[in-house]
Amino acid sequence: MADQLIKVITKDEAFRAFALDGTKLVEEAAESHETSRLATVVLGRALLATEILAQASLKGEERLNVKMAGRGPIGQIVTEADTKGAVRGYVSNPEIENIVNDHNQLNVAGAVGNNGAFTVTKFAPYSNPYIGQSIMVSGEIGDDFTYYLTHSEQIPSVIGVGVTMNPDDTVKAAGGFMVQALPGATDAQLADLNQKLQDMPALATLLGRKEGPLAILDAIFGDQNYDELQAMQIGLAAEPAKEAYAAQLATLPSHEIQAMIDEDGGAEIRGKFSGKKHYFTAAELDTILQEVLKREADDEKQKEQDEQENDTKKD
Known part of the structure; x- marks a missing residue:
C-alpha cells in the first residue's frame, strides 16, 4: 500500500x-x-x-x-x-x-x-x-x-x-x-x-x-x-536525471573540470536531497569541458568586441 x-x-x-x-x-x-x-x-x-x-x-x-x-x-x-x-x-x-x-x-x-x-x-x-x-x-x-x-x-x-x-x-x-x-x-x-x-x-x-x-x-x-x-x-520527490547534474557541471570554469579529469579521472556527484550518487567518466567530463571551453571562448570574443566598441565611441 x-x-x-x-x-x-x-x-x-x-x-x-x-x-x-x-x-x-x-x-x-x-x-x-x-x-x-x-x-x-x-x-x-x-x-x-x-x-x-x-x-x-x-x-x-x-x-x-x-x-x-x-x-x-x-x-x-x-x-x-x-x-x-x-x-x-x-x-x-x-x-x-x-x-x-x-x-x-x-x-x-x-x-x-x-x-x-x-x-x-x-x-x-x-x-x-x-x-x-x-x-x-x-x-x-x-x-x-x-x-x-x-x-x-x-x-x-x-x-x-x-x-x-x-x-x-x-x-x-x-x-x-x-x-x-x-x-x-x-x-x-x-x-x-x-x-x-x-x-x-x-x-x-x-x-x-x-x-x-x-x-x-x-x-x-x-x-x-x-x-x-x-x-x-x-x-x-523524483531524483533529477543525470543530465541535470551534467548541466550543473557545465557552469564550472574549464580549469576545474580539467582538474577532475587529470587528478581524479572522473567525478562523483551526490545529490544533497536524494543522497544518490552519479558518476561521470573522464570521457563524459571531456564532452562537458569542450562545451565550457566554447562558451568561454565566445564570452572572451564578446568581451573583446564590447571593448572595441567602447574604444570607437571614445574616439
Missing part, C-alpha cells in the same frame, strides 16, 4: 485535520542518505511534518522549504515539499551516533538542539518568496512546527510526528497528524481535543492497523465524527 495523506473536517466544523502514513518514504530516505538510526528518526519526522505543512498551506504550483538550525550535533535539517505530495530533505550529519535520554530512548531533541532558527520559505510562480521565521523551542520537530504555525502564522495548530525503528535499524512505522482549530471552535471543544491528544495511543500502534491514517483520525475525533475532504498518495 502506498503512503497516504488524508484531509478531513470535523462534522461540527470546529477543526480540520491531516493524517498521514509515510513509512515507505522515510524508509527510502534512510536508504538513500545512509542515515544512522537517530538520523533516520530526525529526518523522518522533518519530512513528515513538512509534507503536512505543505498540504495545509500551499496551493497550485507553490512549494516550500523548511530549514531548522537548532545548533545540535546533527547540524542543519533542510526539507522541501510541493502540493502534489512530493517531499525531500537531508540532515548535515547523517551518520550521527545514537544519543539516548534518561529513559534509554533516542534523544531527538539532544541531536537537533533548540537554540536556533526555524525558517519557512514559500515559493510561488511570478511572485517574491515569502519567508516566515520563529525559534526552535524543543528540537522534537513536531513541537517546533506547532510553535511556528501558532506564533508566526497565527494559526492555532498541533502537529505530531513519529518514526519508530525496528531492532535492525529499519523503519517500522512513520506517520503524523495536524489539527487546526477553525473560527467556530469553542473553549470546551479545544479542551476536549487537548485531552484526546494526551490520551491517544502511540502513532506506531495506530499505523499498525489496517486503517492507516484513518486510525489516527479515529483516535483523535472518534469514528464517524469527521468528513473526508481529500486523500492523496505521497512520496519522495
Whole structure:
C-alpha cells in the first residue's frame, strides 16, 4: 500500500485535520542518505511534518522549504515539499551516533538542539518568496512546527510526528497528524481535543492497523465524527536525471573540470536531497569541458568586441 495523506473536517466544523502514513518514504530516505538510526528518526519526522505543512498551506504550483538550525550535533535539517505530495530533505550529519535520554530512548531533541532558527520559505510562480521565521523551542520537530504555525502564522495548530525503528535499524512505522482549530471552535471543544491528544495511543500502534491514517483520525475525533475532504498518495520527490547534474557541471570554469579529469579521472556527484550518487567518466567530463571551453571562448570574443566598441565611441 502506498503512503497516504488524508484531509478531513470535523462534522461540527470546529477543526480540520491531516493524517498521514509515510513509512515507505522515510524508509527510502534512510536508504538513500545512509542515515544512522537517530538520523533516520530526525529526518523522518522533518519530512513528515513538512509534507503536512505543505498540504495545509500551499496551493497550485507553490512549494516550500523548511530549514531548522537548532545548533545540535546533527547540524542543519533542510526539507522541501510541493502540493502534489512530493517531499525531500537531508540532515548535515547523517551518520550521527545514537544519543539516548534518561529513559534509554533516542534523544531527538539532544541531536537537533533548540537554540536556533526555524525558517519557512514559500515559493510561488511570478511572485517574491515569502519567508516566515520563529525559534526552535524543543528540537522534537513536531513541537517546533506547532510553535511556528501558532506564533508566526497565527494559526492555532498541533502537529505530531513519529518514526519508530525496528531492532535492525529499519523503519517500522512513520506517520503524523495536524489539527487546526477553525473560527467556530469553542473553549470546551479545544479542551476536549487537548485531552484526546494526551490520551491517544502511540502513532506506531495506530499505523499498525489496517486503517492507516484513518486510525489516527479515529483516535483523535472518534469514528464517524469527521468528513473526508481529500486523500492523496505521497512520496519522495523524483531524483533529477543525470543530465541535470551534467548541466550543473557545465557552469564550472574549464580549469576545474580539467582538474577532475587529470587528478581524479572522473567525478562523483551526490545529490544533497536524494543522497544518490552519479558518476561521470573522464570521457563524459571531456564532452562537458569542450562545451565550457566554447562558451568561454565566445564570452572572451564578446568581451573583446564590447571593448572595441567602447574604444570607437571614445574616439
